[in-house]
Amino acid sequence: MDTDLPATRIRAKQRLGDVLFSGAALAAGILILVALAAVTIFLVAQALPAFTADPADVSKDGRGFWSFVIPLVFGTIWAAALALLFALPLSIGIALFISHYAPRRVALTLGYIVDLLAAVPSVVFGLWGITVLAPAMQPLYSGLVDSLGWIPFFAGPVSGTGRTVLTVAIVLAVMILPIITALSREVFLQTPRLHEEAALALGATRWEMIRMAVLPFGRPGLISATMLGLGRALGETMAVAMVLSPSVIISFALLTSQNPTTIAANIALNFPEASGIGVNVLIATGLILFLITLVVNSLARFIINRRKDFSGAN
Amino acid sequence: MTTLLSTPTPARKLSRGTMWSVLALSVLLSFGFFSLLVLGGASTDFNIVGAVLLAAIIYVALSFVMSRIVEGRRKATDRLATGLVTSAFVVALLPLISLVYTAVSNGLNRFDGDFFNSSMRNVVGQGGGGLHAIIGTLEITAAATLISVPIGIMTAVYLVEYGTGRLSRAITVLVDVMTGIPSIVAGLFAFALFALFFGPGIRFGIGGAVALSVLMIPVVVRSTEEMLKIVPNELREASLALGVPKWATVVKVVLPTAIGGIITGVMIAISRIIGETAPLLIICGMSTSMNYNLFSDRMATLPVFVYTQYSNQGTDTQAYLDRAWTGALVLILIVMVLNILARILSKVLAPKGTR
Incomplete structure (x- = not known):
C-alpha cells in the first residue's frame, strides 16, 4: 500500500507520546511471548536432570522415571475422563434448560447461579468433597461392591472412607460443570432463529426441534467446550490432593482404597517435602502435565477456530 | 397400538393441572418412602438428596408413561426430554446448595473476632485465627x-x-x-x-x-x-x-x-x-x-x-x-x-x- 503512492503520502508527525505508548503496548505483547518461553525453558531446565538421573535415585523401587510417571499419567487421564463422563450430559442438560426451556426472565439468573459454582475456590471443593461427599457416598459404594462386585470397575475391597477415584471424579465433574455449561449455553443460544422456527413450523415438538436444529448446529462448540472442561479437570490439583487416598498404580477399580493418583495432586502432596533430585522429578511430571493440557486445549481452540469459518451464524 | 395412535383423531392432551398433580404425587411418594426408612429405623437421617433424586425419577417415569398412553410417542419423548433437562439443572444445584450450607454452618463456629484478630503463632488446639x-x-x-x-x-x-x-x-x-x-x-x-x-x-x-x-x-x-x-x-x-x-x-x-x-x-x-x-x-x-x-x-x-x-x-x-x-x-x-x-x-x- 505504502509503496503505491510514495509521492502523495502525507506522513503524520512523529509524536513522542505515540512512540512511547505504542512501544509500551508492543513491549507488553512481547512480554507475553517471553513469559511463555520462560515457562517452557525454566521447566525444561529444571526437569532435565530427572530424565538423565540414575534410575535408583528417581524412585524408591529403582525402576526409573518412566515407570514412575506412566501410572501418574494414567491416573490424571482416568480421573479427568470419569469426571467428563458425569459432567458432559449434565452440562448439556443444564445449558439446554437455560437456553431453551427456562422462561426468558429467569434464564439469566439461573445462568448466574451455575456460574457461582465456578467462583468457589478449589480448596473449598476439596474440603467439601472429603467432609461431606466422601462419607455420604461410602454406603452406596459398599452396596455397589456387594451387589455388582463382579464388574471389574466395582471390584472390592471397598474403601472404608469413600475417598476413591469415583468421589474425586464427582468433585471434578462439579468443578468443570460451569465451564462446559457456560460455553455450550452460548453456542445453543446462537442457533439461527430461522432454523428453530422452521422446525417448529413443520410440527416438531420442542425436543425434536432441539435434536434437529440446536444440537447439530452446536456440536463443534460442544466438542470444544468439552475439551476445555477436560483441560481444567486434567490440571485440577487441590480437590484431588485432598479427597483421594493416593497410590502410584494403574487400576480401573473405582471403589477401592488403592487409587491411581494424578500428576497435579502428586506434585502438591510431595513438593513441600521434596529435595534434591526429587524436586526435578516432580517438575518433570509437571512439564508432562503441561504438555498434555497443551494438546487438549490446542485441539479445543482448533475446533473453535475451524467452526468460526464455516458457522452459519456469521 | 401404532395404527390407533397414528389415526388423525382430535389430539388428546395432558393438561397442566394433571402434570402438576403428577409432580406432587411423585414428591409425596418419594419423601414418604424416605420418611418410612427413617421411621422404620433403616437409616438414621432423612436423606434429602436421595428423596429429591427419587422424586425426579418417579416424575419423569410417570409423565413419560402417561404421555405415551394419552398423547403418543413423540409427545412422550418430548416430555421425557423436558423432564431430564430440568432434572439435570436440579441435580447441578444439589452440590452448590450442599457446599454453601456446609461452609456456612461449619464456618460460623469460628467466624468471630478472634479469627480476624490473631495468627496461628504458638497455637496448638483451640483459638488462633487466620x-x-x-x-x-x-x-x-x-x-x-x-x-x-x-x-x-x-x-x-x-x-x-x-x-x-x-x-x-x-x-x-x-x-x-x-x-x-x-x-x-x-x-x-x-x-x-x-x-x-x-x-x-x-x-x-x-x-x-x-x-x-x-x-x-x-x-x-x-x-x-x-x-x-x-x-x-x-x-x-x-x-x-x-x-x-x-x-x-x-x-x-x-x-x-x-x-x-x-x-x-x-x-x-x-x-x-x-x-x-x-x-x-x-x-x-x-x-x-x-x-x-x-x-x-x-x-x-x-x-x-x-x-x-x-x-x-x-x-x-x-x-x-x-x-x-x-x-x-x-x-x-x-x-x-x-x-x-x-x-x-x-x-x-x-x-x-x-x-
Whole structure:
C-alpha cells in the first residue's frame, strides 16, 4: 500500500507520546511471548536432570522415571475422563434448560447461579468433597461392591472412607460443570432463529426441534467446550490432593482404597517435602502435565477456530 | 397400538393441572418412602438428596408413561426430554446448595473476632485465627494484580489498536495457551525461575504473585480485548479527525469508553486467582506467624491456610476443622463480594447512551 503512492503520502508527525505508548503496548505483547518461553525453558531446565538421573535415585523401587510417571499419567487421564463422563450430559442438560426451556426472565439468573459454582475456590471443593461427599457416598459404594462386585470397575475391597477415584471424579465433574455449561449455553443460544422456527413450523415438538436444529448446529462448540472442561479437570490439583487416598498404580477399580493418583495432586502432596533430585522429578511430571493440557486445549481452540469459518451464524 | 395412535383423531392432551398433580404425587411418594426408612429405623437421617433424586425419577417415569398412553410417542419423548433437562439443572444445584450450607454452618463456629484478630503463632488446639493468612492473601493478590493489570491491558491495547500480522496472531495464540496452563504448573514455573537465582529452598510471597500473574494475565487480556473491540470505530475516527494523537485517542477516548468492562474483567480475574492454592503451596509455603514482607520468608495465604488446617490436624481435631471451614467461608465471601462488585461496577460504568 505504502509503496503505491510514495509521492502523495502525507506522513503524520512523529509524536513522542505515540512512540512511547505504542512501544509500551508492543513491549507488553512481547512480554507475553517471553513469559511463555520462560515457562517452557525454566521447566525444561529444571526437569532435565530427572530424565538423565540414575534410575535408583528417581524412585524408591529403582525402576526409573518412566515407570514412575506412566501410572501418574494414567491416573490424571482416568480421573479427568470419569469426571467428563458425569459432567458432559449434565452440562448439556443444564445449558439446554437455560437456553431453551427456562422462561426468558429467569434464564439469566439461573445462568448466574451455575456460574457461582465456578467462583468457589478449589480448596473449598476439596474440603467439601472429603467432609461431606466422601462419607455420604461410602454406603452406596459398599452396596455397589456387594451387589455388582463382579464388574471389574466395582471390584472390592471397598474403601472404608469413600475417598476413591469415583468421589474425586464427582468433585471434578462439579468443578468443570460451569465451564462446559457456560460455553455450550452460548453456542445453543446462537442457533439461527430461522432454523428453530422452521422446525417448529413443520410440527416438531420442542425436543425434536432441539435434536434437529440446536444440537447439530452446536456440536463443534460442544466438542470444544468439552475439551476445555477436560483441560481444567486434567490440571485440577487441590480437590484431588485432598479427597483421594493416593497410590502410584494403574487400576480401573473405582471403589477401592488403592487409587491411581494424578500428576497435579502428586506434585502438591510431595513438593513441600521434596529435595534434591526429587524436586526435578516432580517438575518433570509437571512439564508432562503441561504438555498434555497443551494438546487438549490446542485441539479445543482448533475446533473453535475451524467452526468460526464455516458457522452459519456469521 | 401404532395404527390407533397414528389415526388423525382430535389430539388428546395432558393438561397442566394433571402434570402438576403428577409432580406432587411423585414428591409425596418419594419423601414418604424416605420418611418410612427413617421411621422404620433403616437409616438414621432423612436423606434429602436421595428423596429429591427419587422424586425426579418417579416424575419423569410417570409423565413419560402417561404421555405415551394419552398423547403418543413423540409427545412422550418430548416430555421425557423436558423432564431430564430440568432434572439435570436440579441435580447441578444439589452440590452448590450442599457446599454453601456446609461452609456456612461449619464456618460460623469460628467466624468471630478472634479469627480476624490473631495468627496461628504458638497455637496448638483451640483459638488462633487466620489474620496472617488473610493479610498474606491480600498482599499477594494485590501484587499479582499490580503485575498483571498493566501488562494485560497494554497487551490488549496492542492487539486491538496496533497489532497486525504475524506477531499479533502469535500473541493471540499464546494467550490462549496461557489460559490453559494448569495452576500447579504456574507454581512450578515460579519456583523454577526463582530457584535458579536464590537456591532450591526459596519460599516467598512475591514468587506466589508471579505464579498468580501467569494465571491472571491471559484472563485480563481476553476480557479487555473483547471490551476494546466493541468500542465503536466512529469514536476513534472522530477523535483522530480532530487531530488528537493516537496515544491520546486510546487513553482519553477508547479506554474510558470500555472502562466498565475492563474493571469487570479485572475483578473476575482477581476472584479467579484469589482462591488458587496449588501454586502458593509450592512457592510461598506456609507459616503460622504474621509476615508483611512479600520479599522474604514463607507467607501464609488463606487457601493454603484452609488446606494445612485440614491436612495437619492436631490432637484437637475439631478446632482445626472449624478454622479450616471458617477460612473457606471467608474465601467464598471474598470471591462472592468481588463478583457482585464486578457486576455492579459494570452496570454503573457502562457507557451512557447505549441501548
